[in-house]
Amino acid sequence: MHLILFVVFGGLCLAGALNLLLQRHPINSALSLVVVMSSLAVLYLLLGAEFLAAAQIIVYAGAIMVLFVFVVMLLNAGREERTMGSRAAKVVGFPAIAVVLAVIATVILKAQGLGTASLNDPITSTEELSRVLFHELLLPFEVTSVLILIAILGAVALARSGDGHPTNKTPFAGTPTGERRVSK
């Protein structure tokens, strides 16, 4: 059972990831990413992390990805065109990431004592999680809330459309001193 579930949802993850790479339109990529997130939630459940599975769906798939989709639609992003790309990225980056994958895979496969996972393994209850979170890691928790506050403020400040923000169509808009030209 475990095996089937893993194969199905693991496969879905991989498929979604590949689709994200292969699709031209950003909205398709976004929807593939939603698929990946959801499959990952199931995998979390298989590993006994029930709270995280729920959080994954609610926060990631439900909020973050929705935000992505909103922005894609807001900006009316169209199909990607072919551009010149970056030679450095292809020449240097691909071999590099291949090396990384190979290294990590080697390490993982060579490792001993990893054990197995099965459906009978104990599930981490929410009570356990919250106990650790609110006892030992209270400070990081509070700091995180401040972080979110800052993020909110930042996002609001950046995305505001007022205060003389010009809508230039030309890329090199600034004068040499970088002043913005106020459009009348």
Place this chain on the structure above:
Amino acid sequence: MNGPLLFLPLIPLLPFLGFLLNGVLGSKLPKPVVTAIGLLAPLGSFALVARIAYLVWSGALAMPVVEPNAPQWISAGNIHVDFGSVIDPLSLTMLLIVTGVGFLIHVYSVGYMHDDKGYWRYFAYLNLFLFFMTLLVQAGNILLMFVGWEGVGLASYLLIGFWYQKTVAADAGKKAFVLNRIGDFGFLIGIFLLLANFGTLTFSEIAAKLAASPGWTGGILTTICICLLIGATGKSAQLPLYVWLPDAMEGPTPVSALIHAATMVTAGVYMIARTHFLFDRSPLAMLVVAIIGAATALFAATIGLVQTDIKRVLAYSTISQLGYMFLGCGVAAYSAAIFHLMTHAFFKALLFLAAGSVIHGLGGEQDLRRMGGLWKKMPVTFWTMTAAVLAIAGFFPFAGFFSKDAILYAAFLSGTNGKIFWAAGLFTALLTSFYMFRLWYLAFLGKPRSPELHAHESGWSMLGPLVILGILSVCGGWIGAGRMGTWLAPAVGARAAETSTNHTELILSVIAVLAAALGWLVAHMLYREGSRRAEQLAASFSAPYKLLVNKYWVDELYGAVIVKPLLAISRFVLEWVVEYAILGGLVWLLSGTAVFGGAVLQRWQSGNLRSYAGWLAMGAAVLLVFALAPYLFGLHGPSMKWAGW
């Protein structure tokens, strides 16, 4: 040291203090204060020296005076040099001359330089010179003497080029310094050899070491002596390094009197006398000294015959008389040489100061052909100058007679070479008498050739020293006649010739006086008022005349053979090698590297996000491989048993 306190360090230090005060504050002090400082310093030194002389004469002080605890200067390994002074008859004589004549010339300068803008600077330099000269004379070891040696060269440069706005003067100062430097090179080699062979630089110790090995002659000692001699020829203007002295006449006349007549140029003679124990051991070196001295005396006298600038005549005369002193040293008549040094200081300083008075009185005129008839307008100058001319010509009983005579007699006695030297010296005496009387006739006698110049007598600050030196030129010889040898014997050794008189000497003296009289006669025939014989002679012997007037073209020879190639090579090296290749290459290399490096690195900062990501991935891969290398290549796989923190 037993006996009364001598204040030996103060003798050089008082002038040094005067130099500091006048040099630093002089431009802001009023002229009387500058004068006071400038005169009190040498007066103080002279007073101290006179006191020492009195103590010696009254028997209260025994010479040589050696300081037991002189401060250490260099103490490195086996080399020990201290600041010790030595007071023996030789240095005491020199000190008296230097401080005495020096003080008189300081007084003279007050009047002569009165209207000069650099009055304070002049006295500062003059005091500096006195400091170094007294240091040179007082030094107990050759290194300290070298300090004074170099220092007087510096002071000479500063004073020759005193009116530095005149290019001629500045060039003359440089020429003097460079030629001195060439000589100093030889001097330094000599010092090094001394140190290597004796292990010490103190005169008394070297003399003691030599006395302990009586068989040591020639060889390395000759080399040392020749090296020291090279230094002496530079400083004392002998062949071949004499060419700076005529040009040094660009300086103020009191400077010419003090430095280039009485004191600095005699430093070479003093040095040879001081190191006589070395020269005594090397007959070859002594011969060289004598040859150089005699040759220079003759050579310079011939040039002096036809010069038209009053100071140039005196300059060549100085070179010639210095040749006499060298000749004296070369025939081991050191006390005769020092005796002549003393009398020469008197009459040569007087000659120069009188010439200065003439120049000052004529408003700057120095050409003999435009002078004349000054005996009426400037009587004091005339009579003192006459005394000096008689002294230098060697007439009895003036000062020069006794000293020149001593040298000629000693030369005559020293072997077959000696007779040749004697003949050369005699002929030079004839020439000396001739050109000095020529100067006398042209400058003072006859009718004035430039009446428009309104000659007038100088003030008493200038005439006072003239009178004193005039008296010394008359009486100076009587002090030392017959007694100089015994007086200086503790310092320079005794010679039979110097301490006795006999018929040979009397006959030679008479011959010398006759030669001087002959010179006067010829001068009278050629240059008395109304005579045109001089020009006729010059016209009929035009080739030799041209040779003499152009000073044997020695300056031009040096210029073409040494100076020009040196300048060309220096210019080449400086422009092409240093400027172009080294500096240019270096700059090009640096800038090229920066530009090239910048161009290469510039392409990395493209702003392209994806290339940045690519390089990031590469960096991560490298780090990962580094970190996990042991796991990847052999070794056992990582064990994942660790749990909890």
Place this chain on the structure above:
Amino acid sequence: MIPISWYLLLSATLFCLGVVGFLIKRNIITVFMSIELMLNGVNLSFVTFAHMWHLVKGQIFVFFVMVVAAAEAAVGLAIIIAIFRARATLAVDRIDLMKL
């Protein structure tokens, strides 16, 4: 009964696919999505290790990663909107000057 290493391999693969996406994608929003993919891959490995060692802290770390990812997504997308307003393009290659 699945070996844990399979989970870990899956997580590594997701991460590397995310990097590849970052390298080849042209649209800046898609690039951002690849970053989210990378984060998810890492989250999976954290949960796996938490399961292996029965550590709750591993899961809490995932919790924090999610929070930060959310904040980052918000701010990042706001920036993208600002860039779009200035440049009128979403192509990564065209946005290569610091000046807006």
